Amino acid sequence: MPAPNRDGLKIVDVDVKDVRFPTSLGGHGSDAVHTDPDYSCAYVIITTESGKRGYGLTFTCGRGTEIIVFTIRSFKRFLLGKNASDIFADFAGFWRAITNESQMRWIGPEKGVTHLAVAAIVNSLWDLWARIENKPLWRLLSDMDPVELVSTIDFRYITDVITPEDAVELLRSKQAGKEERIEFLLENGYPCYTTQVGWLGYSDELVEELCDKYLKLGFTYFKVKVGRNFEDDYRRCSAVRRYIGDENVLMVDANQAWSVGQAIEWMKKLAPLKPMWIEEPTSPDDVLGHATISEALKPYGIGVATGEMCANRVLFKQFLQSGGMQYCQIDAARIGGVNEILAVYLMAEKLKVKLCPHAGGVGLCEMVQHLQFWDYASVSCTMEDRLIEYIDQQHEHFIDPCVVENAKYLAPQLPGYSTQFLQETLEKYTYPRGTEWEKMIKEGIFPQPDETEWANP
């Protein structure tokens, strides 16, 4: 897919919005450490001279959104006046420039707020490119020539594991049968698991009701939040195991609650309930700690899953190399967006670690489906032991929401990365002046916003 013709693709506007949903009110999305998340995002709209648009986002949990919005504004200079076609023609160069600019890199580099801001911008550029080509993103990626796809990746710091030449060879070796695999995806979709049954703020009654609901919907893999209180965890996980039966699969997610030793002890005690994985047992930066936990839990048949807060491809490289993760949970709205994510998929394939993308957040289900569909068509070419996460929240706000039937994501069909919000959603949920927020603040359901005119001019 060569870069598109330059005509009309000069970028003339970059808008960014702080969009928040009041999920904390119902405990939706809650876990051991994010006890009151308001699912949110910094939402970027790029407009070109001809009126073509790209929409992208990075996921956040409430107040932090305003800091990312501000950072994205500071990055606008990398886009305004540039021709999108030139960016796509040297996407790795653009990516290196925005992640390594001399004055901004000091507050990263390639991690934290700046990298989340980059993710939103880069994701909106991929959405734009896919729309220009009139393809859903997964098809754009799958149809790309290996050399061209690899040219979008910055390989700095990872060539000890994979070089551009290795990556091209890997992709070339998977070309045979690609069209059949695409047909298979179009007919059968891609399997997923549900996290919706087990948010930590849910009552035992609600957990039971939801297990029943998702069993009836055909789900066979269920994830439950743990990590605050062992007795509560044991009670809830035993109940879920009872509802779903031994024929279905349980996974647990501690969201970084424990130290290494604590994680091992806690999980040994949960082992009789046969969880398939423990997710984020400890700090997302502790590569060797994860390797220790993995080793200790191997005899119990429990794998370690992590990645939703992994900072960048370098940390992923170490997790993949060290045996610190048996399930690699890439997050579409983190690291530096699609370009860096492609690098992680290629490293995971080379090091034979299974990819099960993280989707607990606004728009993440919409995005990760594209990545995993591409993986099946072009990279791992298998679905064995791989699942996409599914949460049943905020899909109604998107123009092209993901569709899950019988525990399978159906192939996205519309052009783009499925991340465009409905106009009505922006009018209601842009913070703090959207109509829903004005109402909730007036009624005292949420406090008055801080004096952050700099973030919300």
Ligand SMILES: C[C@H](O)[C@@H](O)CC(=O)C(=O)O
């Ligand atoms: C705060 C988010 O909801 C987080 O709990 C999501 C997550 O860990 C997951 O989906 O996995």
Ligand SMILES: [Mg+2]
């Ligand atoms: Mg998680």
